Amino acid sequence: QITLKESGPTLVKPTQTLTLTCTFSGFSLSTSGVGVGWIRQPPGKALEWLALIYWNDDKRYSPSLKSRLTITKDTSKNQVVLTMTNMDPVDTATYYCAHSKDGYNFGYWGQGTLVTVSS
Amino acid sequence: QSALTQPASVSGSPGQSITISCTGTSSDVGGYNYVSWYQQHPGKAPKLMIYEVSNRPSGVPDRFSGSKSGNTASLTISGLQAEDEADYYCSSYTSSSTVVFGGGTKLTVL
Numbered sequence: 001q002i003t004l005k006e007s008g009p010t011l012v013k014p015t016q017t018l019t020l021t022c023t024f025s026g027f028s029l030s031t032s033g034v035g036v037g038w039i040r041q042p043p044g045k046a047l048e049w050l051a052l053i054y055w056n057d058d059k060r061y062s063p064s065l066k067s068r069l070t071i072t073k074d075t076s077k078n079q080v081v082l083t084m085t086n087m088d089p090v091d092t093a094t095y096y097c098a099h100s101k102d103g104y105n106f107g108y109w110g111q112g113t114l115v116t117v118s119s
Numbered sequence: 120q121s122a123l124t125q126p127a128s129v130s131g132s133p134g135q136s137i138t139i140s141c142t143g144t145s146s147d148v149g150g151y152n153y154v155s156w157y158q159q160h161p162g163k164a165p166k167l168m169i170y171e172v173s174n175r176p177s178g179v180p181d182r183f184s185g186s187k188s189g190n191t192a193s194l195t196i197s198g199l200q201a202e203d204e205a206d207y208y209c210s211s212y213t214s215s216s217t218v219v220f221g222g223g224t225k226l227t228v229l
Contacts, residue, residue: 039165046208047165047223049218049220102155105168109164
């Protein structure tokens with residue numbers, strides 16, 4: 001059974017750096033083809049794909065946010081970490097991590113974590 | 120990359136069929152058979168309903184079907200049920216090796 005869970009701060013101040021951790025079970029991020037991605041959703045708005053890391057440490061980022069994002073993995077801990085710098089109130093959203101068997105779609109999602117950016 | 124274009128809302132009565140469109144470009148929807156559809160109920164995480172244009176994951180009712188023509192993909196739900204009322208999002212792999220989502224469609228079952 002594949003499960004994922006996001007953790008991190010619920011409130012960050014503008015200009016601060018956000019660090020979110022995705023802790024997963026039921027699969028290995030060393031299995032060929034597998035990836036873990038991050039997707040966010042501002043309140044009442046659409047999903048936005050942020051980043052994805054593959055089993056071989058290949059990384060992909062949203063072009064519009066690439067300069068602010070870093071995604072890493074710790075295979076031994078079954079964790080993926082996303083950092084986003086220079087947070088702004090418009091970054092207020094629910095952040096999801098999700099499992100991808102091939103990098104093209106997400107079959108398993110975490111419950112999401114709401115991050116509010118406010119001073 | 121620009122978000123894929125979906126209608127803001129669609130509606131239908133129980134038992135009827137509805138179709139949601141998802142329009143992109145030749146750099147995403149039109150260029151790859153990696154279109155997915157997600158269902159999201161309020162306060163819940165999205166659920167994968169269709170992948171690779173027309174494939175259903177295990178457990179998804181066969182009332183849900185997907186197709187693609189050119190730069191536009193479509194999700195069809197037949198035999199509408201009350202529990203189908205939700206937001207639906209399409210996504211596509213892109214020529215930049217990233218993924219882009221659509222703006223979402225709110226389905227109302229009348």
